[in-house]
Amino acid sequence: MHDIKAIRDNPTAFDAGLKRRGLEALSPSLLAIDEKRRAAILASEQAQARRNAASKEIGDAKKAKDEARAAKLMAEVAELKTTMPELELAAKSADEELTKQLSSIPNLPLDEVPDGVDEHGNVQHHVFGKKRDYGFEPKLHDDLGTALGYMDFEAAAKLSGARFVVLKKGLARLERAIGQFMLDLHTGEHGYTEINPPLLVRDAVMFGTGQLPKFEDDQFWAIKGELLSAPNADLRSERLGLIPTAEVSLTNLARESILDEKELPMRLTALTPCFRAEAGAAGRDTRGMIRQHQFTKVELVSITTPEASKDELERMLSCAEQVLQKLDLHYRVMTLCAGDMGFSAQKTYDIEVWMPGQGDGGAYREISSCSVCGDFQARRMDARYRGPDGKPRFVHTLNGSGTAVGRALIAVMETYQQQDGSIAVPDVLQPYMGGLKVIEHGM
Incomplete structure (x- = not known):
């Protein structure tokens, strides 16, 4: 704020x-x-x-x-x-x-953020790797998963409706492996502290990171059963929100606190389910697993001083990139323009992974966003630290996907697909798969 x-x-x-x-x-x-x-x-x-x-x-x-x-x-x-x-x-x-x-007013862009009104104003920062050549027509992940018998959208629709999926056998294990690999990388090599946070949070917590009040309709809400029958009940006072990202829980760990500067930077990570109503995304990416109401994500959060926050953004971006580099996935990094950034961001990098099955020649799809928010969220949460002069100052907060597990899964599926429809398991994931090198039908 x-x-x-x-x-x-x-x-x-x-x-x-x-x-x-x-x-x-x-x-x-x-x-x-x-x-x-x-x-x-x-x-x-x-x-x-x-x-x-x-x-x-x-x-x-x-x-x-x-x-x-x-x-x-x-x-x-x-x-x-x-x-x-x-x-x-x-x-x-x-x-x-x-x-x-x-x-209800969004954060202001930093001076170095490019001008623009939408994604067409975003600027390519750099590229890793290159597109692969296939001796066959690459398939979409949902075609691959359905043919294997391990990706079932119809069963999920019976349980929950559209934009849900049931993963089975090799694909269920592959998704779990990707998430565990990311957590191990960020905690073991990048110095993040693993957190297992609540998935249900109060309104004040949603407000702290900027989901409320403007994006209320994009959230899923849980309300105690007995309140539903109470006439004229103010359900907002009793409801809990399902987190759309672990950023909400992790960042709010500093709420209403005065930290010691020696505790900073505080680097936190979590592997959690995430829930989004996607009320503002009707008709977009309705096929496959690109845009789901429920998905898994590894989140990165940093809480630091104003002097260090810009450098921390570059570090966070590098940590997220290493996930894709170790998976040997081709991607590009985009600097978002002022008109395409999220509500709380001052500056954002998007990592877009190449998915060869997405249309003729493939397509780049966002798999991570890394943002610095300045003191915008800290003011909403009253999150401060005490420096050498003893005076409380607002912290700076950063968040990034490290990365979206579901999108990493489909990027691996499409990138590592073989002509017979099987999926080769990337080398770095094989220890998490019990040494399995290929996912094929019947396994």
Whole structure:
């Protein structure tokens, strides 16, 4: 969330950042609300101060036996007792109105982020590897999985509806192997601490990382059964959200805390199921496993100082890239333009893996996003650290996929497919597969 003081000090820069995001200037309306809020707070504080002073003056007047003055002061205090709750309510309402407006405004892009309104404005940063040549027409992952008998969308639809899948035998084990390989790499070689976080979180936690209030419809919500029958119940106060990414749980581990600078950077990772309603993605990537309501992902989160956050983004990107390099998957890294970044991001790199079965010549598909968020999430979570001067400062937060396990699975399937429809197991995954080198029908 944005600092209203920073907006007040430099409204032109704030509006310029919003313009790069494709939004109109908002500083005039925000500053008007802020002025109303500050006036209401001042009026409330002045009334409280006057009440305290008048109460003391009453005692002085009674000591001096000035009953007329004492009576006049008592009447003033009585009137203040009546008006003060109204002034406090006005101050509270203005503060809530400002918070509501600020909480729906996305983070501002860093200066080095390229301009652009959508994915067409993204800029290629670098490429790893090259496209493979096949002596046959590469197939889509869902065609491969269905032919093997190990990928069942019809069974999943009977259980849960569209955009779910049942994986079996070799593919189920391959997905598990990919996730374990990623965790071992990030904890063993990259210094991340493994966390097994809750999958259900409160509204305040969703707010902290930016899912609420703007993206409420993109989440899945769990509500206690007895509340469903309660008339006019406010379900929001009792519900829990299923995490759309472990970023939500991991980043909020620092909420409402003042960390010691010696604890930073805090690097966390988790392998979890993730749940997304995809309300804003109707009609996109409906075939196969590209866009599922439930998927598995290894998440990377860093909590660090403002001075180190840009370098930490480059490090996080490198950690995510090493996953694909060890799997020998061809990919490219894109720097997202200002108009294509996520809500909480200041700068984002997308890693797009090449999938040879996706149309003529294959296609690049996002498999990881690594973002630096500055203090945007920290302000929403009240996550701070204490530096050498002893003063609390907001931390900077970063998050990245390290990587999406389901998309890594289908990238491996399409990249390592063989002409007979079997899937060769990448060397680095074979120890996790009990030495199995090929996934074929009947295994």
